[in-house]
Amino acid sequence: MEIDLFHAFFGRFGVLIPVLGLFFELGAIFTQKDLIAKISGILVILGSILVIFAFLSGVLELKYLISTNENISIFKIHIISGTVIALIFLFILSVRGYLFFKNNEKLVVVYMVVYTLTVMLNLFSNEIILHKMYGS
Numbered sequence: 686m687e688i689d690l691f692h693a694f695f696g697r698f699g700v701l702i703p704v705l706g707l708f709f710e711l712g713a714i715f716t717q718k719d720l721i722a723k724i725s726g727i728l729v730i731l732g733s734i735l736v737i738f739a740f741l742s743g744v745l746e747l748k749y750l751i752s753t754n755e756n757i758s759i760f761k762i763h764i765i766s767g768t769v770i771a772l773i774f775l776f777i778l779s780v781r782g783y784l785f786f787k788n789n790e791k792l793v794v795v796y797m798v799v800y801t802l803t804v805m806l807n808l809f810s811n812e813i814i815l816h817k818m819y820g821s
Contacts, residue, residue, distance in 0.1 A: 692742040699739035702732035726785045733778035766810035768783035
């Protein structure tokens with residue numbers, strides 16, 4: 686698989702699965718069902734891992750573009766936001782992993798605010814910015 690397709694694959698799923706996880710997290714809050722909470726936890730953990738893979742594949746693609754003397758100035762916002770998003774998702778991964786086994790109401794509130802804002806930033810970075818760059 687070509688390196689840009691590799692990054693696009695993980696990037697798409699790294700956006701979609703966290704959004705799905707957010708919907709399940711909200712569903713778990715409203716329904717108070719343990720099964721939905723477990724499913725949402727699995728989706729958030731899987732989505733976080735996919736975001737980290739998207740980041741790593743993006744780093745590989747960036748190295749490739751630099752080695753071929755490509756102009757990367759158009760990607761600067763995406764590179765910066767992608768790095769920030771990956772770091773926040775590392776935090777989310779560890780917090781959600783902890784919350785999967787322990788219940789801490791204050792931590793859940795902080796986690797949900799951070800997760801919601803990060804999912805929105807992830808959507809913005811990958812859909813709006815890339816749409817503006819490529820027009821597709």
